[in-house]
Amino acid sequence: MSNSLQQAIQFDQQHIWHPYTSMTDPLPCYHVKSASGCEIELSSGEILVDGMSSWWAAIHGYNHPQLNAALHAQADKMSHVMFGGLTHQPAINMVERLIDLTPAPLDRVFIADSGSVSVEVAIKMALQYWFSIEQPKKNQLLTIRGGYHGDTFAAMSVCDPVNGMHHMFRHALCNQHFVERPAVEFDDEWEPSSLSSIQQELEQHHTEIAAVIIEPVVQGAGGMRFYHPEYLTQLRELCNHYDVLLIADEIATGFGRTGQLFGCDHAGIVPDIMCVGKALTGGYMTLAATVTHAKVAEAIGQGQGGGALMHGPTFMGNPLACAVANASLSIIQSGDWKTQVPRIECQLREELGPLKRHPSVADVRVLGAIGVVELNKPVNVARTQALFVELGVWIRPFGRLMYIMPPYCISAQQLSKLTHAIAVYLETTTN
Numbered sequence: 001m002s003n004s005l006q007q008a009i010q011f012d013q014q015h016i017w018h019p020y021t022s023m024t025d026p027l028p029c030y031h032v033k034s035a036s037g038c039e040i041e042l043s044s045g046e047i048l049v050d051g052m053s054s055w056w057a058a059i060h061g062y063n064h065p066q067l068n069a070a071l072h073a074q075a076d077k078m079s080h081v082m083f084g085g086l087t088h089q090p091a092i093n094m095v096e097r098l099i100d101l102t103p104a105p106l107d108r109v110f111i112a113d114s115g116s117v118s119v120e121v122a123i124k125m126a127l128q129y130w131f132s133i134e135q136p137k138k139n140q141l142l143t144i145r146g147g148y149h150g151d152t153f154a155a156m157s158v159c160d161p162v163n164g165m166h167h168m169f170r171h172a173l174c175n176q177h178f179v180e181r182p183a184v185e186f187d188d189e190w191e192p193s194s195l196s197s198i199q200q201e202l203e204q205h206h207t208e209i210a211a212v213i214i215e216p217v218v219q220g221a222g223g224m225r226f227y228h229p230e231y232l233t234q235l236r237e238l239c240n241h242y243d244v245l246l247i248a249d250e251i252a253t254g255f256g257r258t259g260q261l262f263g264c265d266h267a268g269i270v271p272d273i274m275c276v277g278k279a280l281t282g283g284y285m286t287l288a289a290t291v292t293h294a295k296v297a298e299a300i301g302q303g304q305g306g307g308a309l310m311h312g313p314t315f316m317g318n319p320l321a322c323a324v325a326n327a328s329l330s331i332i333q334s335g336d337w338k339t340q341v342p343r344i345e346c347q348l349r350e351e352l353g354p355l356k357r358h359p360s361v362a363d364v365r366v367l368g369a370i371g372v373v374e375l376n377k378p379v380n381v382a383r384t385q386a387l388f389v390e391l392g393v394w395i396r397p398f399g400r401l402m403y404i405m406p407p408y409c410i411s412a413q414q415l416s417k418l419t420h421a422i423a424v425y426l427e428t429t430t431n
């Protein structure tokens with residue numbers, strides 16, 4: 001490693017916080033020079049096959065010609081203007097496509113600047129909806145344990161209260177309703193009793209519950225678990241029955257990752273409010289959206305409280321982000337993911353499945369382009385990361401979870417390199 005590279009990494013270590021990392025005892029970071037297709041090139045020369053899609057986001061791979069072109073073209077016209085009192089074609093084009101993709105009747109869109117903010121807006125919409133129609137007592141949320149909805153305060157209040165990364169703040173958070181996570185896994189036979197705890201909670205507390213918020217089918221950062229779609233189908237009916245809104249957090253599951261366009265599509269349901277983010281711009285920039293239907297939008301618009309939805313970030317509708325998102329959504333619309341994701345799923349099942357027999361492995365789960373190897377004990381992240389870099393792959397484990405969710409354009413050979421690295425990890429580590 002060159003001297004200047006070493007200095008840069010040292011500076012980073014002393015001055016820059018990384019996600020969920022200590023400033024005094026940080027985990028090592030690798031300095032990236034560039035990324036292209038499904039590969040990340042380190043400044044120290046190694047080329048790594050990407051198994052993370054930069055946290056669900058870079059679904060089309062890095063340095064994509066179409067996304068680059070959209071970004072360059074927009075930068076030459078206008079990088080940003082305020083969205084208050086002004087509008088522009090990148091936002092309009094992006095929202096048109098988004099409405100095209102989301103199930104009817106979802107067609108009213110609030111453009112947010114990150115996933116967490118889109119969750120804040122979804123919660124605000126739900127509370128303001130009930131306030132507007134003069135039921136202000138309906139101002140709490142119901143969710144399942146094991147969830148993750150973001151790092152801002154309202155989003156934190158619906159993350160798993162025990163395993164969530166936010167337990168330190170629990171005294172500063174709104175008290176919400178929690179029930180057990182669905183006991184039936186995606187591939188298991190449906191068991192009606194798994195719905196009883198959420199049904200009871202709704203029965204007892206529906207007069208104070210504004211909305212149920214849930215990650216459809218896949219619980220992501222809260223444990224990478226896949227539950228039965230029938231749970232969603234029946235939850236939709238329960239929400240109708242008890243007059244409670246349903247918020248689907250599709251920030252991780254949206255845009256094909258689970259094998260369907262949206263997680264909700266596994267159950268054929270439509271939520272009242274849907275959050276999308278992460279892959280919305282193909283991983284180029286931060287952008288998210290909260291999508292709802294006319295009933296919610298019009299109640300807020302005509303109701304008590306003046307009619308305005310009380311949110312408006314400075315960089316709302318950023319034209320650069322909207323232009324890239326528009327290009328990313330057009331790639332989704334072209335439909336290649338419909339063959340890419342099942343191909344990845346099939347190969348993940350074949351290559352990760354046999355690892356289930358390894359004594360250090362508690363479970364192997366695959367759904368769409370997501371492969372999870374759950375270990376019996378937590379991994380040593382720094383040591384494992386170093387091994388993976390040596391093997392030419394980028395996989396970042398957390399806790400007892402080793403998981404991959406590659407860009408959809410990954411080749412069979414590149415994918416094998418990822419699954420092989422996990423197998424090597426198991427062979428070389430006494431877990």
Ligand SMILES: *Cc1c(COP(=O)(O)O)cnc(C)c1O
Nearest residue numbers: 114115116148149150220251252
């Ligand atoms: C990542 C994520 C969020 C938060 O999005 P950010 O862009 O990181 O704020 C919210 N919900 C789910 C399900 C996520 O996976």
